[in-house]
Amino acid sequence: MTDVTTTANASTAVTAATDGAMRALGRALAGLSRAGDLLILSGPLGAGKTTLTQGLGRGLGVRGSVTSPTFVISRVHPSLVGGPSLVHVDAYRLGGPDEIDDIDLDMTLPDSVTVVEWGEGVAEGLSDDRLEIRIERHADDSRTVHLTPVGRRWAGVALPVAVDDENTED
Ligand SMILES: Nc1ncnc2c1ncn2[C@@H]1O[C@H](COP(=O)(O)OP(=O)(O)OP(=O)(O)O)[C@@H](O)[C@H]1O
Numbered sequence: 148m149t150d151v152t153t154t155a156n157a158s159t160a161v162t163a164a165t166d167g168a169m170r171a172l173g174r175a176l177a178g179l180s181r182a183g184d185l186l187i188l189s190g191p192l193g194a195g196k197t198t199l200t201q202g203l204g205r206g207l208g209v210r211g212s213v214t215s216p217t218f219v220i221s222r223v224h225p226s227l228v229g230g231p232s233l234v235h236v237d238a239y240r241l242g243g244p245d246e247i248d249d250i251d252l253d254m255t256l257p258d259s260v261t262v263v264e265w266g267e268g269v270a271e272g273l274s275d276d277r278l279e280i281r282i283e284r285h286a287d288d289s290r291t292v293h294l295t296p297v298g299r300r301w302a303g304v305a306l307p308v309a310v311d312d313e314n315t316e317d
């Protein structure tokens with residue numbers, strides 16, 4: 148298991164120097180996640196949104212590999228361990244909040260962990276409680292991942308503040 152330092156009641160910023168660190172952060176977030184949770188991912192093209200979601204899927208113990216779907220907007224990965232499914236959404240091609248309503252995420256939300264790539268400004272209406280995850284990409288190819296808890300669900304939840312890059316096995 149990767150060593151992860153956490154803190155409660157605050158936004159955090161985690162440095163992820165490699166894609167392995169990004170997956171490790173995803174696994175750490177899986178450990179905090181439960182059915183009904185909404186995670187909104189933002190950051191520029193190639194920021195690492197799918198990579199983080201891969202770690203999340205691994206941590207949740209879901210079926211299938213998490214990929215960037217070309218033609219699919221939403222994909223459900225059922226749990227292999229009796230936990231919540233992972234619903235992985237890529238909102239890149241969606242026009243806005245009205246179009247996200249059309250894919251009926253509210254049907255799967257209660258029993259799943261729902262992750263929306265390119266979700267900023269689009270997916271907030273799905274839930275008052277959400278974890279907003281904004282990935283910043285630096286010139287040296289490292290990333291800073293900003294985690295912002297929104298709503299009562301995340302109040303008091305100790306969020307990662309660091310991920311140990313020494314131990315980032317997939
Ligand atoms: N922390 C990191 N440090 C270095 N490279 C990373 C990091 N995170 C991801 N990468 C690499 O960046 C590339 C893009 O990652 P990924 O596909 O996850 O980005 P994305 O934000 O989902 O992209 P898109 O905008 O196309 O959906 C991949 O090659 C991945 O291995």
Ligand SMILES: [Mg+2]
Binds near residue numbers: 197215264
């Ligand atoms: Mg992606």
